[in-house]
Amino acid sequence: MALASRAAHILVASNRGPVSYAVGDDGTLTSRRGGGGLVSGLSAIGPDAGAVWVCAALSDADREAVRRGVAEPGTRMIAVEPEVFEAAYNGIANSVLWFVHHLLYQTPLEPAFDEDFRRQWAAYERYNAAFADALAEEAAPGAAVLVQDYHLALVPALLRERRPDLRIGHFSHTPWAPPDYFRLLPDDVAARVLEGILGADRAAFLTRRWADAFAACCVSVLGASLSEDGRSVVHRGRTTRLGVHGLGADGDFLRERAHREDVGERISVLRSEVGPGRKLIVRVDRTELSKNIVRGLLAYRLLLHDHPGWRSRVVHVAFAYPSRQDLALYRDYTAEVFRLAAEINAEFGTGDWLPVILKVDDDFPRSLAAYRLADVALVNPIRDGMNLVAKEVPVVSDHGVALVLSREAGAHAELADDAIVVNPYDISATAAALNTALTMPEAERAARTKRLADAATALPPTRWFLDQLEALRA
Incomplete structure (x- = not known):
């Protein structure tokens, strides 16, 4: 199957996608579709909406599918080098950003941001840039792009640089750390994460508490300003609206x-x-x-x-x-x-x-x-x-x-x-x-x-x- 046509009007980007692959003993690739809220949501807009899901190749079989040019309809899978994925996913997303937002560090001993962290952070930047490149290629003029979660915090700003015509949203599925804890991150990294999300037209969260914490970090770290109702962040002449969508059970x-x-x-x-x-x-x-x-x-x-x-x-x-x-x-x-x-x-x-x-x-x-x-x-x-x-x-x-x-x-x-x-x-x-x-x-x-x-x-x-x-x- 060929890759999705490059004229998508609705795009979703997430680390894990709706499909995964397995390689049989004879070398045959088989695919398996998953479930979840995003899968249900995309199915609701219908097959004629021109939607594409951009996701990562998580396994060797996924990467083999990309190498062969195999893709399920409506998906675009990105294969970065395994060592880059490991450093971005486990090194930064799961061992730093997740820990910050869930307040998990034992601060007398950790974190300690050293040269190894900087190597992993560079991989995280490369990983996010790969997503931004793929989204820029797939999106039709003026398309709506919904970027998901802490794995892809830099994507909105990177995509904005490549395609200023797009409507970009970012959704955080995790809590958001309060300013004092968020500032455990190195100053430049804390600013990059916030400015990455502020590249979106709209940043959304599961609860008002997490949205307010994000806004407070923008004020504390970046010197950004808030609208009178606290529902928008203004930084460097751009306004990012804040939204709250409390995902429910099906x-x-x-x-x-x-x-x-x-x-x-x-x-x-x-x-x-x-x-x-x-x-x-x-x-x-x-x-x-x-x-x-x-x-x-x-x-x-x-x-x-x-x-x-x-x-x-x-x-x-x-x-x-x-x-x-x-x-x-x-x-x-x-x-x-x-x-x-x-x-x-x-x-x-x-x-x-x-x-x-x-x-x-x-x-x-x-x-x-x-x-x-x-x-x-x-x-x-x-x-x-x-x-x-x-x-x-x-x-x-x-x-x-x-x-x-x-x-x-x-x-x-x-x-x-x-x-x-x-x-x-x-x-x-x-x-x-x-x-x-x-x-x-x-x-x-x-x-x-x-x-x-x-x-x-x-x-x-x-x-x-x-x-x-x-x-x-x-």
Whole structure:
């Protein structure tokens, strides 16, 4: 298949695209399409809209597809040198920008920005420039371009230099760090990241809190000014409007998918593992440092210690799917999750009761099964741009669920009124919140669940995407 024609009127740019490739034993390339909010959004505009998705070649098979000139309709895959991708993706995006926005550094020891950082930063610049070049080539005059996330923070300004005729938007799926923490970055790098996003006509975020933090960084680092309503940043004669789009759950898809046969099979297995008559505290996360799985386990252990009546009557079902295992810090964190779960089971478990059921192999139908059965959903991130698990569980719950929710999750802005809100660092308060959730009257739990589900589906992925597109074109 030939590359997409160079006349796209709508373009999306993201590190990970909608398709990936595999090479068979005979050398044949096969493709696999993924899902998610952007895929749903692009499908909503129809096949005749002239849309192209520009993404990175993430694997050797992806790079082979680019080398052969193979592409799915409506996609443009970029293959940079593997060492450049590694330095840009793991060295800068995931080990610096992610850490800054999620406040993850142990500042007595890190960060330390040395010559190795500068080498990685140069790769990040090259990576962003490759995206800007591809978008400039693909875009029709006056096209709308939606650039996604911290991997591509420099793209809007670079693309503006190449194609000033385009309407450019940038969306941040992560939190945004407050100025004092953002300024951990070297001064020139902090300025480059902000000026990169300010190259867009519109910069959008998941919550007003993150948008306000970005604006505050622009003022603090760049000396930019804000409009009277705080909804636009003015810098060097250009105005970038700020937007907020709180991505919601796809209720129709989740309800249908949660009642397929494979989910029913996993419900039977899970019930057998848990045992009859026991309540379920459920969490579903990646083993990402910001998800706070370890403190969640510590809070559960404290619950069993302080409220011994729950022993043998509750099970913590923890699905912790591997994330970024090519980074040593993430491997160590995953090992600590394993260690602590085993410690709790050894301390409190009996012959017929396993207090913690920990699963680390990714299984979406099993996650949906746990959603349906959960009495309590524990979502306690240190910091999270949104957290869709908090929105998905109430949507598919069979009998109502009590949501224990970190105030540092973006979802807090929409769900706080009907959740039990916790400080994610306070293990004692989280243990108390779990007890409150487990003892919540059935009628109250059902009423809260309905309101949570309504709020969670207020801006489904298709509408979320189209709202951004319409706002950019306005």
